[in-house]
Amino acid sequence: MTHVQHLKPFLRKTPFHAPMEALMHGNGWIRWMGYYSPAFFDSVSGEYFATRTGCTLYDVSPLIKYSIRGADAAKFMNFLVTRDITKVKPMQAAYTAWCDDDGKMIEEGTIFRLGENDFILNAALHQLHWLHESAYGFDVTIEEISERLCGLALQGPTSRDLLKVMGVGGIETLPHFGIMETTLDGHWMRIDRAGFTGDLGYELWVKPESAHWLWDTLMRLGDPYKIAPIGSQALDMVRIEAGFILVDADYIGAMHAIRPTQRESPIEAGIGWAVGLKKDAYFVGKRALQQEKAKVTSRHILMGIEVEGRKPANGAFLYADKAAKQEIGLTTSGMWSPILKKSIAFARVPPAYAKPGTEIWTEIWYPKEKKIERLMARCTVTSRMFFDPPRKKA
Amino acid sequence: MYDTAIIGAGHNGLVTATYLAKAGQKVIVVEASDRIGGAAVTREFAPGFKVSGVAHILHALHPRVVADLGLRLDRTPIGTSVLLPEGKSIDITADAAATAASIGKVSPADAEAWPRVTARLNKIATALGSFLSRTPPSPAISANDFQTKLALGMFALQLRMLGKKDMLELTRILTMNVADLANDHFESDAIKGLLSLDATLGVYLGPRSPNTVFNLLYRLSSYGKHGMGGLFLPKGGMGAVAKALEDAARRAGVEIRTSAPVDHILLEKEIATGLVLKGGEEIRASNIASSADPQTTLLKLVQPGNLDTEFMKRIRHLRMNGCVAKVHLALDGLPDAWKSRNGRLVVAPKTDYVERAFDCAKYGRVADKPALEIVIPSLTDASLAPPGKHVASILFQYAPYKLRETPPDEARRQVLERTIDTLDVLAPGLRTRVIGSEALTPQDLERDYGLAGGQWHQGEVTLDQMFFLRPAGQYQQYRMPIPGLWLCGAGAHPGGNVSGAAGMNAAREILKATKARKVAA
Numbered sequence: 013m014t015h016v017q018h019l020k021p022f023l024r025k026t027p028f029h030a031p032m033e034a035l036m037h038g039n040g041w042i043r044w045m046g047y048y049s050p051a052f053f054d055s056v057s058g059e060y061f062a063t064r065t066g067c068t069l070y071d072v073s074p075l076i077k078y079s080i081r082g083a084d085a086a087k088f089m090n091f092l093v094t095r096d097i098t099k100v101k102p103m104q105a106a107y108t109a110w111c112d113d114d115g116k117m118i119e120e121g122t123i124f125r126l127g128e129n130d131f132i133l134n135a136a137l138h139q140l141h142w143l144h145e146s147a148y149g150f151d152v153t154i155e156e157i158s159e160r161l162c163g164l165a166l167q168g169p170t171s172r173d174l175l176k177v178m179g180v181g182g183i184e185t186l187p188h189f190g191i192m193e194t195t196l197d198g199h200w201m202r203i204d205r206a207g208f209t210g211d212l213g214y215e216l217w218v219k220p221e222s223a224h225w226l227w228d229t230l231m232r233l234g235d236p237y238k239i240a241p242i243g244s245q246a247l248d249m250v251r252i253e254a255g256f257i258l259v260d261a262d263y264i265g266a267m268h269a270i271r272p273t274q275r276e277s278p279i280e281a282g283i284g285w286a287v288g289l290k291k292d293a294y295f296v297g298k299r300a301l302q303q304e305k306a307k308v309t310s311r312h313i314l315m316g317i318e319v320e321g322r323k324p325a326n327g328a329f330l331y332a333d334k335a336a337k338q339e340i341g342l343t344t345s346g347m348w349s350p351i352l353k354k355s356i357a358f359a360r361v362p363p364a365y366a367k368p369g370t371e372i373w374t375e376i377w378y379p380k381e382k383k384i385e386r387l388m389a390r391c392t393v394t395s396r397m398f399f400d401p402p403r404k405k406a
Numbered sequence: 407m408y409d410t411a412i413i414g415a416g417h418n419g420l421v422t423a424t425y426l427a428k429a430g431q432k433v434i435v436v437e438a439s440d441r442i443g444g445a446a447v448t449r450e451f452a453p454g455f456k457v458s459g460v461a462h463i464l465h466a467l468h469p470r471v472v473a474d475l476g477l478r479l480d481r482t483p484i485g486t487s488v489l490l491p492e493g494k495s496i497d498i499t500a501d502a503a504a505t506a507a508s509i510g511k512v513s514p515a516d517a518e519a520w521p522r523v524t525a526r527l528n529k530i531a532t533a534l535g536s537f538l539s540r541t542p543p544s545p546a547i548s549a550n551d552f553q554t555k556l557a558l559g560m561f562a563l564q565l566r567m568l569g570k571k572d573m574l575e576l577t578r579i580l581t582m583n584v585a586d587l588a589n590d591h592f593e594s595d596a597i598k599g600l601l602s603l604d605a606t607l608g609v610y611l612g613p614r615s616p617n618t619v620f621n622l623l624y625r626l627s628s629y630g631k632h633g634m635g636g637l638f639l640p641k642g643g644m645g646a647v648a649k650a651l652e653d654a655a656r657r658a659g660v661e662i663r664t665s666a667p668v669d670h671i672l673l674e675k676e677i678a679t680g681l682v683l684k685g686g687e688e689i690r691a692s693n694i695a696s697s698a699d700p701q702t703t704l705l706k707l708v709q710p711g712n713l714d715t716e717f718m719k720r721i722r723h724l725r726m727n728g729c730v731a732k733v734h735l736a737l738d739g740l741p742d743a744w745k746s747r748n749g750r751l752v753v754a755p756k757t758d759y760v761e762r763a764f765d766c767a768k769y770g771r772v773a774d775k776p777a778l779e780i781v782i783p784s785l786t787d788a789s790l791a792p793p794g795k796h797v798a799s800i801l802f803q804y805a806p807y808k809l810r811e812t813p814p815d816e817a818r819r820q821v822l823e824r825t826i827d828t829l830d831v832l833a834p835g836l837r838t839r840v841i842g843s844e845a846l847t848p849q850d851l852e853r854d855y856g857l858a859g860g861q862w863h864q865g866e867v868t869l870d871q872m873f874f875l876r877p878a879g880q881y882q883q884y885r886m887p888i889p890g891l892w893l894c895g896a897g898a899h900p901g902g903n904v905s906g907a908a909g910m911n912a913a914r915e916i917l918k919a920t921k922a923r924k925v926a927a
């Protein structure tokens with residue numbers, strides 16, 4: 013966690029800062045993309061359970077947002093990202109990766125298709141230079157609009173009901189990954205049904221001048237729905253349960269790898285499903301990814317594992333056997349999942365082991381009574397989507 | 407359906423076509439212009455006056471191309487004269503004693519040094535030159551076939567066989583600037599000036615810029631056994647070379663279409679499968695080889711969205727800033743001073759003269775006092791001008807492609823005026839002899855010959871754009887990222903000049919790939 017004390021003069025405040033500051037009980041501010049961002053407000057486990065049982069607000073304003081429009085915008089997006097954009101209809105969102113020439117992942121994020129040739133791309137890291145370079149020859153206008161929109165992720169089982177009482181007409185019929193726009197009390201708002209929790213949830217985008225209205229309205233109406241603000245620590249727990257990878261935690265973005273071999277392909281990073289190798293258009297890195305697929309040169313694939321016992325297996329070695337003779341990889345993120353009552357982790361395993369049901373072993377070192385103990389725990393390879401309730405898409 | 411469709415009937419396109427046709431392929435060459443030869447042409451620029459339109463001295467044509475294609479070229483060997491004030495000159499010819507005597511009038515020390523230094527430079531350049539006709543190795547070792555590895559091994563051996571002293575000298579001078587090299591060996595301004603021009607012709611560099619020795623070695627590499635062995639004026643102008651290549655191509659069964667500009671390369675399922683002409687006509691072929699420059703080929707003829715981002719950037723950033731203008735003069739007679747000047751005449755009296763000319767270009771202006779390379783081919787070739795009259799073909803260094811404030815028409819006027827001003831001093835009375843003229847700036851050359859940036863080599867010949875980096879790392883073996891697309895012009899290894907080496911090497915790689923495909927199928 014980055015301590016922000018010495019950065020205070022430089023950090024910016026998102027439009028939600030003032031109401032969040034009022035609820036900040038601990039010293040929970042961290043830095044995210046140059047903004048104050050909450051790591052926690054009070055109790056991480058409280059925030060975690062609020063997300064899984066009620067609904068929570070997380071300030072996603074620091075995300076980098078790009079507007080991409082113009083006569084060739086659809087063509088360009090299809091060239092830029094790995095997903096087949098022709099299959100994403102206007103007012104739909106899609107999760108995708110984008111790669112460098114070698115098919116190594118620069119980042120992954122969400123694309124919002126607002127119109128035939130009108131897109132927004134949300135990213136965790138700055139991409140403008142890459143977007144401009146890639147757009148050579150296309151008739152598109154690319155603009156960073158990060159400060160023109162601010163947003164709250166409203167996530168959790170009661171989120172839809174809260175939006176209903178707020179008066180958002182049509183929220184019941186908004187499909188998973190759908191986008192809608194509405195105006196309430198004179199405030200324009202764009203809602204998409206996506207998020208980082210793997211549960212029923214929405215992202216609400218407003219103009220900065222509407223930020224306080226949005227926060228206050230949700231908090232005022234949200235009490236019966238057990239609303240609570242959360243920070244990134246609780247979010248990190250739910251995103252692991254949901255199987256979402258995080259740049260620089262589960263893979264290293266191609267642009268800041270310090271060695272070429274640190275880079276990973278989206279197939280290796282476990283989102284091969286988001287790579288449209290069959291789409292009828294070239295995209296950056298496609299030839300390299302086709303080669304990887306054809307010649308089976310993926311070095312590993314990021315899978316989920318369920319670990320026997322209660323110990324979290326974070327950054328732990330993985331072995332083919334209990335005797336730890338054959339090392340096969342490492343875990344990236346791992347945790348004890350309070351809701352699943354299981355120890356779960358993301359595991360980088362060779363393709364041969366990347367099949368659900370495969371038994372592997374992990375070596376966990378943990379402190380106990382002033383000693384460090386070693387444990388070999390049996391693991392079962394699974395999908396990374398540990399937590400996937402039907403209401404997510406219903 | 408053709409085996410190979412070639413974009414551009416420049417000399418390299420014709421060479422590739424002929425090699426492929428001789429190997430049994432069905433080949434078509436599609437040329438935008440109404441004439442054949444690309445930058446190797448003869449043109450009538452004033453009634454009755456003909457001249458080599460762009461390239462005017464033949465020295466680099468690869469002997470293997472000449473032999474394999476059975477070319478017969480009528481040509482006149484020429485020497486070089488460095489023009490000095492008051493009608494004097496240093497004359498460098500094949501006659502060593504006469505050359506020494508001529509240099510000796512200016513500097514006895516340089517007369518002694520000249521044969522020694524040039525022999526050494528030629529030896530080094532010739533060792534390097536052995537790679538002109540080879541396919542550059544890929545830095546990804548596994549991407550090289552046995553032939554390429556062997557070629558690399560032989561190349562290393564050649565360099566080693568230079569001996570310890572010369573090999574050390576090569577490593578010392580390879581990245582150096584020519585002004586320092588000239589100072590190492592010579593004392594006279596005239597010799598230093600000559601080296602300054604030879605080392606900078608065709609690159610956007612001044613004599614004090616690093617890399618100019620490399621450009622000099624590049625030029626010298628074709629003076630020995632990997633080229634024509636000296637400087638020549640082709641009878642009938644450079645167009646005669648293109649004509650010989652065209653005849654060879656037609657003999658081998660190549661189909662050639664002129665006035666057929668390619669609009670774009672047809673891609674199906676991300677594979678190059680044909681050409682679409684400006685009129686909409688489609689020509690289908692298993693291989694597409696482009697002799698147009700890499701920027702034209704990859705940024706224009708390949709439609710957006712088919713090449714990776716960083717690769718596109720590399721191609722966009724190729725240095726293509728042409729800096730040589732061409733001047734053609736129709737003369738109703740020659741001033742006395744030039745009546746027997748049938749060789750190459752050089753105006754580059756000293757290093758600083760060339761450097762100052764470059765300074766102008768550096769700041770986006772036409773050189774106030776240009777360095778010039780002049781030939782009067784009509785002295786040895788009566789077919790180029792009416793009886794008693796003459797043509798002069800002149801390279802004007804430097805006239806930058808990227809002008810800062812000068813409007814293009816003004817730049818063209820300056821090129822012509824400054825050429826005549828300069829020459830009238832060296833050959834008094836020349837001005838009054840001019841009855842027709844033409845000046846072509848790099849922008850004009852781009853427009854008339856499709857040379858991007860008006861660049862001599864379809865991309866500067868500097869160490870970072872040569873060998874396995876030409877046109878871009880990983881793509882040095884003529885094969886472009888899109889399956890079925892090849893590069894066969896000067897923009898590929900080993901670069902420009904009327905040499906045919908790029909065309910020959912590309913044909914070899916295309917044939918290898920075709921064979922491999924057949925074996926696999």
Ligand SMILES: Cc1cc2nc3c(=O)[nH]c(=O)nc-3n(C[C@H](O)[C@H](O)[C@H](O)COP(=O)(O)OP(=O)(O)OC[C@H]3O[C@@H](n4cnc5c(N)ncnc54)[C@H](O)[C@@H]3O)c2cc1C
Pocket residue numbers: 413414415416417418419436437438439443444445446460461462463464465466666667668669697698699702707730731732801851855856857860861862863864894895896897901902903904905
């Ligand atoms: C001012 C100047 C002076 C030079 N002097 C000399 C010299 O004295 N000696 C020497 O050896 N070299 C000289 N050179 C270099 C030499 O002329 C070139 O390096 C050489 O001619 C390049 O040959 P090429 O076949 O590779 O390409 P090019 O000759 O450029 O041929 C490419 C062909 O492709 C065609 N083409 C392009 N686009 C399309 C399209 N879309 N559709 C169809 N066709 C297309 C063009 O019309 C052209 O015919 C000089 C160059 C310059 C600029």
